[in-house]
Amino acid sequence: MNVSVLGAGAWGITIAQALADNKHNVAIYDVNKDFIDSINNGTHPFFTENKIENIKGLYTLKEALDFANYIVICVPTKYTRGLLKEVNTLLTNEKVFINVSKGIEPDTSKCVREIVYDEIDKKYIRGYASLSGPSHAEELIQRKLTLLVSASENKEIAKEVQLLFANGEYLRVYTSSDVIGCEIGGAIKNAIAIVSGVLTGVGLGENARAALISRGILEIERVVVAMGGKKETAYGLTGMGDLIVTASSYNSRNFKAGIAIGKGESAADAEKNSVQTVEGIRAIEAAYQIGKKHNIELPIINAAYSVVYENVDPIKAIKGVLSRELKAE
């Protein structure tokens, strides 16, 4: 198959490598020309110890779209709409769109599926799938065992994308029909991962982190269900699985940004100081707005919102959550 990956950052190059390992013809495009130069020279600035092979770096979006029938979207969500508007003006035939990014659009609180259907003319969409799950680029690029979920409302497309990515070596892929559940879970876990970092930043330990993960997944479930996803998806690879891997790892930029915030940095500075996009900061706002709109109880998200957007001291916010009325689990 011919596949083009849009976005050649940490995850884009990692996904491209997995596709190349599966013997697909793989092209990758990025607005950052230095990344493309580097890829064409057999390396990537984020993974200098890895050899990049059999991936064609392209300098224009048009070339990338003309090259493939499968288009993988891998840019931070704040850029997705702009990119897709441009994609729509350049398309000449139908494609399968595969989203591998995790986030909610700032301002609209829309997930990538909705942005694709907003911006791409229906006649150019043969199918849409979202590929998500517990996955650090730093591990998958080294071909370390990873499990993902290919979610599409169309069973055949979910299967097609499963077969595109899965290999018997290090990447196992399941299918799901719950696109909303997978995309919302993947986005909101970044919000909880920031909180996990904050707890570490203020000096709390593993007891607090385990408690946060257990209570945080409940909030993810509530948001998933409010948005029309399935409760059980929140407890699968794309929800609980991804939360575990993100909320406790120094590979996670969200966890690291949370630590900086816990140590007193502002959220804006923590975001600015991260080389890569910290999607969780926007996810906190999106989850907070969804909670208000649907009148759902999200004490952790609300406390995170107060710290990130209202400059409330993290210790005060934690005390606020703890001082709520005592109740049964």
Ligand SMILES: NC(=O)c1ccc[n+]([C@@H]2O[C@H](COP(=O)([O-])OP(=O)(O)OC[C@H]3O[C@@H](n4cnc5c(N)ncnc54)[C@H](O)[C@@H]3O)[C@@H](O)[C@H]2O)c1
């Ligand atoms: N890094 C991971 O381990 C990982 C794992 C799973 C999912 N994700 C998700 O994948 C998405 C991308 O993450 P990343 O780690 O690759 O981020 P990154 O910051 O490393 O890379 C993003 C890339 O997108 C490019 N870009 C921005 N706008 C563009 C446009 N209009 N056209 C083409 N390229 C454009 C940037 O130049 C950059 O190279 C995020 O939503 C993230 O949550 C990341």
